Amino acid sequence: MRHTKVKDLLNSTTTLQEVNAKGWVRTFRNNQFIALNDGSTINNIQCVVDFENTPDEILKRITTGAAVSVTGNLVESKGAGQKYEIKVAKLEILGDSDPEKFPMQPKKHSLEFLRENAHLRVRTNSFGAIMRIRSVLSFAVHNYFQQKGFVYVNTPIITGADAEGAGEMFQVTSLPLDNLPKTEEGTIDYKKDFFGKHTNLTVSGQLEGETFAMALGQIYTFGPTFRAENSNTSRHLAEFWMIEPEVAFNDLDANMDLAEDFIQYVIKYALDNCGDDLKFLEGRLLEEEKSKPQAERSEMTLLEKLNFVLENNFKRVSYTEAIDILRESTPNKKKKFSYIINEWGADLQSEHERYLVEKHFKCPVILFDYPANIKAFYMRLNEDGKTVRAMDILFPGIGEIVGGSQREERFDVLVEKMKALGIDEKELSWYLDTRRFGSAVHSGFGLGFERLVLFVTGMTNIRDVIPFPRTPGSAEF
Numbered sequence: 001m002r003h004t005k006v007k008d009l010l011n012s013t014t015t016l017q018e019v020n021a022k023g024w025v026r027t028f029r030n031n032q033f034i035a036l037n038d039g040s041t042i043n044n045i046q047c048v049v050d051f052e053n054t055p056d057e058i059l060k061r062i063t064t065g066a067a068v069s070v071t072g073n074l075v076e077s078k079g080a081g082q083k084y085e086i087k088v089a090k091l092e093i094l095g096d097s098d099p100e101k102f103p104m105q106p107k108k109h110s111l112e113f114l115r116e117n118a119h120l121r122v123r124t125n126s127f128g129a130i131m132r133i134r135s136v137l138s139f140a141v142h143n144y145f146q147q148k149g150f151v152y153v154n155t156p157i158i159t160g161a162d163a164e165g166a167g168e169m170f171q172v173t174s175l176p177l178d179n180l181p182k183t184e185e186g187t188i189d190y191k192k193d194f195f196g197k198h199t200n201l202t203v204s205g206q207l208e209g210e211t212f213a214m215a216l217g218q219i220y221t222f223g224p225t226f227r228a229e230n231s232n233t234s235r236h237l238a239e240f241w242m243i244e245p246e247v248a249f250n251d252l253d254a255n256m257d258l259a260e261d262f263i264q265y266v267i268k269y270a271l272d273n274c275g276d277d278l279k280f281l282e283g284r285l286l287e288e289e290k291s292k293p294q295a296e297r298s299e300m301t302l303l304e305k306l307n308f309v310l311e312n313n314f315k316r317v318s319y320t321e322a323i324d325i326l327r328e329s330t331p332n333k334k335k336k337f338s339y340i341i342n343e344w345g346a347d348l349q350s351e352h353e354r355y356l357v358e359k360h361f362k363c364p365v366i367l368f369d370y371p372a373n374i375k376a377f378y379m380r381l382n383e384d385g386k387t388v389r390a391m392d393i394l395f396p397g398i399g400e401i402v403g404g405s406q407r408e409e410r411f412d413v414l415v416e417k418m419k420a421l422g423i424d425e426k427e428l429s430w431y432l433d434t435r436r437f438g439s440a441v442h443s444g445f446g447l448g449f450e451r452l453v454l455f456v457t458g459m460t461n462i463r464d465v466i467p468f469p470r471t472p473g474s475a476e477f
């Protein structure tokens, strides 16, 4: 007999004869009530066991984590909170789960403990909800761009380029590490390597994406990116997923419009399609808030926060204005920040970004026109000669969620900038072809997918919104 998803059973419009459900036992109460979950929804279906006619050996094997198959009628439930339950006629244990050994017991586990069990934590309500929301959000990303006629481009994972020029790359080699071939000068001879050159895992698909935008008009990438930055924070992963749209003929303003519209679309999509999971996570957060002192509690619930982003325009502020605000906010250099910005030209730290978003503007902020020297080489230089058409989108509780820019479309200006930064022109000759042949104004941005999932789920550690997190010193599973 084919099994029916728990979600479909719970959404049934009538009672049903003889249904079959398969899933994992969450709890088993009073030797009678199984809470069965199959991952299709946060909600369990209650299965009522005829314990008087079920052998003890079987009852004993109905333990948390066990896989079971239940067959019986779908009947109206007398219990509170559920419309239907299964009156079990036949029960089969598909896979036992030793209650002494199964780590995911029905009690509150710490997030740290769950991280150490990333392969099993998805069997908890919270992680089931997070991973379903993550899946829906990625579908929403594709939906948004596909509806607008963007072409999805798969940029390479292995590349010779350092798109961001930050040098935070994982090297890729097939050379024997204990016997590296050397050149006559004594350096590693990458000509003998698999690709005949030095390669690394991509930090961004942007440069390759630009070449496609200059032919297909509007493109987006959505794939894994890698950064060997040693930032052991709750916002950084060594392997994360990035969405990078790139659009020919868009200037920075159009780029901001696109980013704002896109983010609001995907958040709305989650609100419309993940109601039960979001409500569950909201409840979880409310519980957590209760343990905090009043002053530290969030003014908004999770759903209020998400709706707020939909209903309010993002505030657009230039870097220079932002610096003035930050300076004015610390008139006597009070210890508001651990690092005080005195000079125009300094990079903002996450504490400054969060001050602007959470305390000053109290809404998402798009910062633009950053000093050229703190941004990547490919950004369009402004007429002032010292700022570039960069934009970062800052979100409450997250900080930077998007980084993007209008690109430098002028061949000579770009080459000069590369020279000044010591970037090898020959290495990037293919990239410069976009400026050699039919160059045009174009813009794009990168959205860190996990930072979006963090925001939507209300979680606070990025390790909790990706199935198997990669962070410094940690690549288990």
Ligand code: 4AD
Binding pocket: 163, 164, 203, 204, 205, 206, 227, 229, 235, 236, 237, 238, 240, 242, 244, 245, 400, 401, 402, 403, 404, 405, 444, 445, 446, 447, 448, 449, 450, 451
């Ligand atoms: O600001 P970033 O470095 O920009 C780029 O890579 C550009 N090439 C994007 C573009 O214009 N096409 O990274 C973009 C976003 C950040 O705003 C952040 O959300 C996320 O990627 N991000 C990370 N997320 C998790 N862990 C990390 N280590 C991240 N580094 C960046």
Ligand code: MG
Binding pocket: 392, 400, 402, 403
């Ligand atoms: Mg950035």
